[in-house]
Amino acid sequence: MLAGALPARPRSRRVASRRVRIEAVAGYLFIAPWLIGFFIWTAGPMLYSILLSLQETDLLTPAKFVGGGNYVALTADRLFWKSLGNTAYYSVFSVVLGLIGSLTLAFMMNAKLTGIKGYRTVYYLPAILPAAPVALLWRLIFNPEQGFANMLFKMLGLPKQGWIYSQNLAMPCLIIMSLWGLGSSLMIYLAGLQGIPKEMYEAAQIDGAAWWPRSRHITLPMLSPTIFFNLIMAIIGSFQIFTASYVLTNGGPNFATLTYVLYLYNNAFRYFKFGFAAASAWVLFFIILALTALVFRSSPAWVYYESELR
Numbered sequence: 001m002l003a004g005a006l007p008a009r010p011r012s013r014r015v016a017s018r019r020v021r022i023e024a025v026a027g028y029l030f031i032a033p034w035l036i037g038f039f040i041w042t043a044g045p046m047l048y049s050i051l052l053s054l055q056e057t058d059l060l061t062p063a064k065f066v067g068g069g070n071y072v073a074l075t076a077d078r079l080f081w082k083s084l085g086n087t088a089y090y091s092v093f094s095v096v097l098g099l100i101g102s103l104t105l106a107f108m109m110n111a112k113l114t115g116i117k118g119y120r121t122v123y124y125l126p127a128i129l130p131a132a133p134v135a136l137l138w139r140l141i142f143n144p145e146q147g148f149a150n151m152l153f154k155m156l157g158l159p160k161q162g163w164i165y166s167q168n169l170a171m172p173c174l175i176i177m178s179l180w181g182l183g184s185s186l187m188i189y190l191a192g193l194q195g196i197p198k199e200m201y202e203a204a205q206i207d208g209a210a211w212w213p214r215s216r217h218i219t220l221p222m223l224s225p226t227i228f229f230n231l232i233m234a235i236i237g238s239f240q241i242f243t244a245s246y247v248l249t250n251g252g253p254n255f256a257t258l259t260y261v262l263y264l265y266n267n268a269f270r271y272f273k274f275g276f277a278a279a280s281a282w283v284l285f286f287i288i289l290a291l292t293a294l295v296f297r298s299s300p301a302w303v304y305y306e307s308e309l310r
Helices: 008-053 069-076 078-109 116-128 131-141 148-155 170-181 183-194 198-206 211-239 243-249 260-270 274-302
Strands: none
Touching: 008 274, 069 274, 078 116, 078 170, 078 183, 078 211, 078 260, 116 170, 116 183, 131 148, 131 170, 131 243, 170 243, 183 211, 198 211, 211 274, 243 260, 260 274
């Protein structure tokens, strides 16, 4: 009987191996649309942009290979450094104020009050509105003659301001506008807050811990992975600001709001320096990569996960 059972083992292995191959083929067929889209619309253009960054071309006439010439020319361009400085200025303030503002609102929206779901909806709605119409709305608000901002200043007895037409106030106006879309990070914080086990707060209250000790030793450590995620996304988003500076000020006045992506856009679609613009895009990629790596490198010092706290 044992001798008759031996041939069944290789056959069962063959059947199992065939089933694995069928499942693998089925899996690749299911992800094939995504893979095709990735190689056509993401990987392909990225590889082409690397080649483009090594050429001097307007895409209409034969290209001239210049090697690293575009990257060298970038460092000699005054507007490159101006746009990079403007974007860094915008990024620092918009990221810090955005993280603090959305976290503060999340604490408020986490309260168990009547009608709190309506308030959450109101705060989240601006985050899903199209960027261009929102920028036009803020352009009306910051209009020096008939805008709501100067109307409010007049009611308070303060002098009129030039707002987006002022070289000193134009960038702060863009930063204020960025706070309009706090709803997306607010909801992520809210989900993180509601995911913290209530037993931890109850144990701390039994031990006599007040609000601040509970927030410092329970809420912030447990929420640190969420803060980490929002910080990464905020840094990436802030360095890619385009619509606000393009619609509100078009980089003015006197290049005060010329952001890096707007600078890249102008070189590509206004001056038709596509090789130069491709080099600018790769510089931006490595800047964002370096900043993201820096935040990841610092994360072990301040990001705590539930498995590490037990």
